[in-house]
Amino acid sequence: MDDTRRSFLKFAGISALGLGGISTLTSLMPGPATATKGASAPLYKDTNKALTAKRWGMVIDTRKLTPSLCEKMIDACHKAHNVPNHDNERHTIKWLWEDDFEHVFPMKHDEYLADRLDNLPILALCNQCNNPPCVQVCPTKATFQREDGIVMMDFHRCIGCRFCMAACPYGSRSFNFRDPRPAIEKENPDFPTRMKGVVEKCNFCAERLAEGKMPACVEVSEGALVFGDLEDPSSEIRKVLRENYAIRRKQNLGTNPSVYYII
Amino acid sequence: MLESAFKGSKGYWVWLLALLAVIGVGFGFYLRQLTFGLGITGMSRDVSWGFYIAQFTFLVGVAASAVMLVIPYYLHDYKKFGRITVLGEFLAVSSVIMCLLFIIADLGQPMRLFNVLIHPTPSSMLFWDMVVLNGYLFLNIVIGWNVLDAERNSVPPPQWVKPLIYISIPWAISIHTVTAFLYCGLPGRGFWLTAILAPRFLASAFAAGPAFLIILAFIVRGFAKYDAGRDQIQTMAKIVTYGAIANVFFFLCEVFVAIYSQIPEHTAHLQYLFFGLHGHGVLVPWMWTSIFLMLAAITLLVIPAARQNEVVLGIACIAIFVGIWIDKGLGMISGGFIPNPLHHVREYVPTIPEIAITIAVYATGFLILTILYKVVVGVKQEVGE
Numbered sequence: 001m002d003d004t005r006r007s008f009l010k011f012a013g014i015s016a017l018g019l020g021g022i023s024t025l026t027s028l029m030p031g032p033a034t035a036t037k038g039a040s041a042p043l044y045k046d047t048n049k050a051l052t053a054k055r056w057g058m059v060i061d062t063r064k065l066t067p068s069l070c071e072k073m074i075d076a077c078h079k080a081h082n083v084p085n086h087d088n089e090r091h092t093i094k095w096l097w098e099d100d101f102e103h104v105f106p107m108k109h110d111e112y113l114a115d116r117l118d119n120l121p122i123l124a125l126c127n128q129c130n131n132p133p134c135v136q137v138c139p140t141k142a143t144f145q146r147e148d149g150i151v152m153m154d155f156h157r158c159i160g161c162r163f164c165m166a167a168c169p170y171g172s173r174s175f176n177f178r179d180p181r182p183a184i185e186k187e188n189p190d191f192p193t194r195m196k197g198v199v200e201k202c203n204f205c206a207e208r209l210a211e212g213k214m215p216a217c218v219e220v221s222e223g224a225l226v227f228g229d230l231e232d233p234s235s236e237i238r239k240v241l242r243e244n245y246a247i248r249r250k251q252n253l254g255t256n257p258s259v260y261y262i263i
Numbered sequence: 264m265l266e267s268a269f270k271g272s273k274g275y276w277v278w279l280l281a282l283l284a285v286i287g288v289g290f291g292f293y294l295r296q297l298t299f300g301l302g303i304t305g306m307s308r309d310v311s312w313g314f315y316i317a318q319f320t321f322l323v324g325v326a327a328s329a330v331m332l333v334i335p336y337y338l339h340d341y342k343k344f345g346r347i348t349v350l351g352e353f354l355a356v357s358s359v360i361m362c363l364l365f366i367i368a369d370l371g372q373p374m375r376l377f378n379v380l381i382h383p384t385p386s387s388m389l390f391w392d393m394v395v396l397n398g399y400l401f402l403n404i405v406i407g408w409n410v411l412d413a414e415r416n417s418v419p420p421p422q423w424v425k426p427l428i429y430i431s432i433p434w435a436i437s438i439h440t441v442t443a444f445l446y447c448g449l450p451g452r453g454f455w456l457t458a459i460l461a462p463r464f465l466a467s468a469f470a471a472g473p474a475f476l477i478i479l480a481f482i483v484r485g486f487a488k489y490d491a492g493r494d495q496i497q498t499m500a501k502i503v504t505y506g507a508i509a510n511v512f513f514f515l516c517e518v519f520v521a522i523y524s525q526i527p528e529h530t531a532h533l534q535y536l537f538f539g540l541h542g543h544g545v546l547v548p549w550m551w552t553s554i555f556l557m558l559a560a561i562t563l564l565v566i567p568a569a570r571q572n573e574v575v576l577g578i579a580c581i582a583i584f585v586g587i588w589i590d591k592g593l594g595m596i597s598g599g600f601i602p603n604p605l606h607h608v609r610e611y612v613p614t615i616p617e618i619a620i621t622i623a624v625y626a627t628g629f630l631i632l633t634i635l636y637k638v639v640v641g642v643k644q645e646v647g648e
Contacts (some may be wrong), residue, residue, distance in 0.1 A: 056306040079400040090307035099605060107528070124605070133450050139389040140378040141562060152372055159378050160301070160371015165311040171449020177302035196300035197371025198549065253450040 021136045049212035055130065055149035056204055057258040058215075059240050060123050064224035068119045070098045073217040073225070080216040082193045084183035093174040095202040096125045097218055104261075105249060117263070125217075126151065126172040126202035127249060127257030134164035136172065141173035143199070149230075149258055150204045160197040170251050170257075210228070230258060264412060267641025268634045273638070274486070282630045289623015292523045292616040293368065298579030301371055303616045309603040310611035314621050317596040319365035321471070321588055322628075323442045324464060326358035326399065328472020330435035331502050337428050343498070347491045349414075350483075351476060352407035353635040355435075359400040361628035368620055388444045395438045402431045407635075415642045439464045446599060447459070453528035454599040457520070463513040469501075471587040473499045474580035479636075481577055486529075487640040500576055504564040506585050511557055514590075535608065537596045546598070549589050556586030 046244050072075035077096040079082070084093055098121035102109035105122075132151045142157035144162050165173045179187060179196045187193065194200055213219070218227045228237030240246075246260035296303050306313040330349035335341035367373050384390050406427050413420040443461035446452065477499050480491035521529040534540050536550045560582035569575045597611040615622070 022318040091302050092308050103605040103607060136386050137388065139384050140382045141384050157378055158372065159375040161389060162311045166368065166452065167449045169604050174308050176300065178300040250451065255450060
């Protein structure tokens, strides 16, 4: 080996060590967000089409929700992401689903709840918390937070310990208790299918945002869902939040959800 | 020293073969779990940890309880425990091995286990649990083996073992503390979200562990003709008594806070466990059995005349062990998941394959324990104790 090559390798090795050291240090700092933020240099090619934000958020206008609309949005989501439909209830996988007000907001249930809410299906999904407990507890960083706030899963790194499912206060995570592939009605080749033994959940359609498309559920929502940058004061989502009183699920836990509900 | 494990009576070999048969059956079910997935268990989206993690939690306690022999012997110079301290340490070894096996049995992708080392994540309590459990296993193997070897050669144990023994004391506390931290740091789980969870885990461990050791001492006395000693057993009985009372006290503290504050997120789980919720209550008879066993055993143990009767003591120890096993091995984990974060009640019952795998892990632990105890008894008889 000639000298330049050797010194290059030496340099590369030392740099790698240094970088490793930095990432270890940042991961020791408080707050799970700091563990992944900042260190990620873009490894992909920028197509310029991608929709970007400082912190993606969603507003669900429950006044516009109807059972058929909810079904349409759930269907769009589950088809886009190859979410299987298992017969056994224990093995259920769901990214986006509907439930009663008293279950989506268990602490806000009221005996004298407005009639409208009593029979209304409310959408539930991953809250893409800005302070996500699931990221904090994951022992392999298989679940991580991107700079734009989206909490993502690396299906290839997940060991299936399900710590994130215990940590999530919203029941937003599902585990592949069996091979999901036979239970997928029609496979969408644009999104990976999963294997048994890993956890999955809503990803705010990160794969669609990268192509300049809005999330699948938002696209078919007929205006019931508003999606945008929570940190951009001129964004539509901020306008909607300025003009309407909106609540978030279990806000008292400090997870800082990015999904708002107009009641 | 290991050679004495290869010489044994017919009963010894039959026992080992029986354990191997149980392990074989369980391993068959595990292969099925590997191919099909964790769907063969009773776990679900709502109760995402079940029997495996509950057994793991219980056995971390049994492992940690070795410290209840180490402290009197090494810190208080209570010489009599010299006869049994190594029994406690080897019980810890086999318990930690069972803990690790239960973790592996619970993983969806066990072949990716080493991702925990490749991508170490200090913010995850599971990372720290891996560190403390493996460290504790290492400490107890090294300490137990060297002290026993020294005893066989009638020399004092090597000097370098001493610091390891002192380290093993806080380390034992740490394994059950970190295990409690797996649960009590989660924001949405009211049942576990209590600062007293780690102390409660330790109290129940210091009751169940020594109670099991007393039962083992009776078994060893019967089968291997090695007597742990009456005084030793009586001292352990007092430790069990204190542990059991502390455990019930901590539990009542929990009940008071939940019931008096009447915060639904905290009361709902207790209500589910002890009275049933929305018509669901598979664990109700179990939980009351646990309470009854604990209180009955404490009543027996606090009466000196009863405690000093070894038959009564044996029964009380079984009651303590079973009572705490129900509390931690059945109620503690699934109770935290029911009702779920959306306040739906979805119950959990382990399946036959799940139970078979669980029993096989226990059989593996007993196999290791039997071999280690055979070695201990061999050495003790050799030196004529």
